[in-house]
Amino acid sequence: MPLVPTRELVSKAAAAGRAVAAFNVITLEHAEAITAGASAAGSPVILQISENAVRFHGGRVAPIARAAAEVARACDIDVALHLDHVTDMRLLRTAADAGFSSAMFDAGAQPYADNLAATRAAVEWAHGAGVWLEAELGYVGGKPDAPASAHAAGVRTDPREAASYVADTGVDALAVAVGSSHAMTDRSASLDHELIERLREAVPVPLVLHGSSGVGDEELRRAVRAGIVKINIGTALNIAFTRAVRETLAANPDLTDPRPYLARGREAMAETVRLLLGVVSG
Template identity: 40%
Template sequence: MSLVTMKYFLEKARKNKCAVGAFNFFGLENLRGIIKAASSKKSPVIAMASMGALKVMGLDVVVSAARALSQEYETDIVLHLDHCTDMDLLFMCIDHGFTSVMIDASDKDYDENVRLTRLAVDYAAKTGCSVEAELGHVGGVEDNIVVSEREALFTVPEDAEKFVNDTNIDALAVSVGTVHGFYKLPPKLDFERITAIHTRTAIPLVLHGGTGVSDEDFKKAIGLGILKINVGTELKVHGYFDVMKNTSLAVKDSDPRKVSTAIVDACASIVSTKIEVFGSRGIL
């Protein structure tokens, strides 16, 4: 078993009319839980490291751990760099064995976003690494933001078509009503926008901000062209902090291994549930 590209998994998802879950990990326990769930469900997964996670864990450690766990659980996975704004780090991740990267220049103007994305695409071509980029902007949960302001950050279908043609990316992250973090109110996805973008681009679309979206909305979005769904906050809070707090209080013999085991199991449970919702169980 080995690390495979995001493009490879997303083509499988397209053929099977499902989506691949992409899950952030913050330590070895999270990563093990993600891959354990993938193996048990015979499902593709994308394990995502943020720039912050790499600073804590170390680049070589992350790549080595992903490869080792892929072999231990006898399942292929994608190792993905999430929301990277540092081109030097992105190049280093490609050189060290990441099989997918996301260049995030969504806060730049269109021409600069294209320029940076093209740099990522051209560099990744030498290893076959997949490249994801973002057009529009999926922000965090913000108080006092009105609908018109949020919609101003949404991906414009006509711009998406041009961006894909200008960059030759493998997947496009779109802003269609989700945000990073927990929602104060149920999110309202713009399904008509997803349809319009999918019709114009015909490449895999990515939904960021998957924590808190209803199962019904996930399934509808998948049917309209979403092939990759990112989940991070749920793993961080419910799969790590809550488990650490509750298990630490319950453990009487000061055995940290019990806390680590509980984190692995909690993350595996969250990922397993999402795999069922996304429809990817059994396609490997």
């Protein structure tokens, strides 16, 4: 099937009172696992490639983006391609040509005025190129570029400030700080659901939850009911992949062919995707 614009998947989810999940792609196996899990769940999905993943691939976005797009086209469900956590405007400007229908421009660690100015410039470029743009206001924990905890005073997204920010920048979606944290390896995050509801009432664009691997199933369900529309998941896949690879190698210490352990890792990620989609898209 052809790629579907992220805007379309997010709009449909919002209209139905559900969320669409966006899973991080690092390798070809990630893309294959995500689409396999989404197909098994019968749910649309967003493949997202971060600036860090591009850096891992030598700074070249096209090879991994095109590989993910080809995997998506072979899938029997709707799939969108999203460029995530971009801080470099030069990378952002490659988005449309690389096949992305959307991007997240991340100036969240900057002071408010700087974030506003940088994001406004990013939106101006993106809309001129036909790219749907997400941005972040507040501090979602777990990123190395800001020292504050996700639970420190003053880091969560303020609804009044968020309304002004969206109006002044023209962003299409807003990632909000409501208690989640990137790179968590347990699912113990506690979200501020009342704040999510206030943000939903104040902000006219879809709300996005980053750091969702650290959020338990019921917390995710409540977040969707409160107003979250796009849910980003990355670390959960890497945990499943790495565990399966370690188990395979431990059981087969003489194994040198990477295909058996990569296959097990891919299967584990696909099952993780299927289960999480049942939570956020059901």
